[in-house]
Amino acid sequence: xxxxxxxxxxxxxxxxxxELIGKxxxxxxxxxxxxxxxxxxxEAYRGEEDLACHASKGRTARTEVMYHRGGVVYVYLVYGIHxxxxxxTGKENEPQAVLIRSLECCxxxxxxxxxxxxxxxxxxxxxxxxxxxxxxxxxxxxPYITAPRIGIEYSGNIWKNKNWRYTIK
Numbered sequence: 001x002x003x004x005x006x007x008x009x010x011x012x013x014x015x016x017x018x019e020l021i022g023k024x025x026x027x028x029x030x031x032x033x034x035x036x037x038x039x040x041x042x043e044a045y046r047g048e049e050d051l052a053c054h055a056s057k058g059r060t061a062r063t064e065v066m067y068h069r070g071g072v073v074y075v076y077l078v079y080g081i082h083x084x085x086x087x088x089t090g091k092e093n094e095p096q097a098v099l100i101r102s103l104e105c106c107x108x109x110x111x112x113x114x115x116x117x118x119x120x121x122x123x124x125x126x127x128x129x130x131x132x133x134x135x136x137x138x139x140x141x142x143p144y145i146t147a148p149r150i151g152i153e154y155s156g157n158i159w160k161n162k163n164w165r166y167t168i169k
Contacts, residue, residue, distance in 0.1 A: 009070030022142030041102035055095035
């Protein structure tokens with residue numbers, strides 16, 4: 001299968017999500033073990049105006065990578081234990097990202113990060129050239145459904161009700 005390049009990710013997050021769902025996430029570990037799993041659930045976060053997006057607070061040390069060109073990894077720690085896996089999308093200085101919520105046989109972003117053994121060093125990793133993590137195109141068009149994002153009640157009714165969560169049917 002062909003690895004997705006930076007050009008794939010350098011588009012608007014809402015354009016990418018329907019195409020990213022069902023693609024294959026690949027993780028190569030230090031011992032050369034490789035796992036490939038289909039991406040089954042994702043969420044879109046789109047710019048400083050999106051009150052659920054980390055970039056809504058502006059450019060910070062935490063969100064810096066979101067302001068880079070699409071195609072790099074954005075990981076952040078929640079509850080002091082789980083690294084959340086996101087792929088930066090869009091053009092430079094247009095902060096957007098896709099949260100990887102579930103993979104086949106692995107539901108929940110915390111479980112995904114544990115399975116993939118993610119940690120801080122993945123922050124900023126380039127998906128096109130990384131030897132540790134990348135996404136492959138399986139050339140399938142996968143039927144999906146959309147629904148509101150999860151766990152963002154703090155963002156207000158407009159943003160918490162956006163149907164920006166994509167799940168394989």
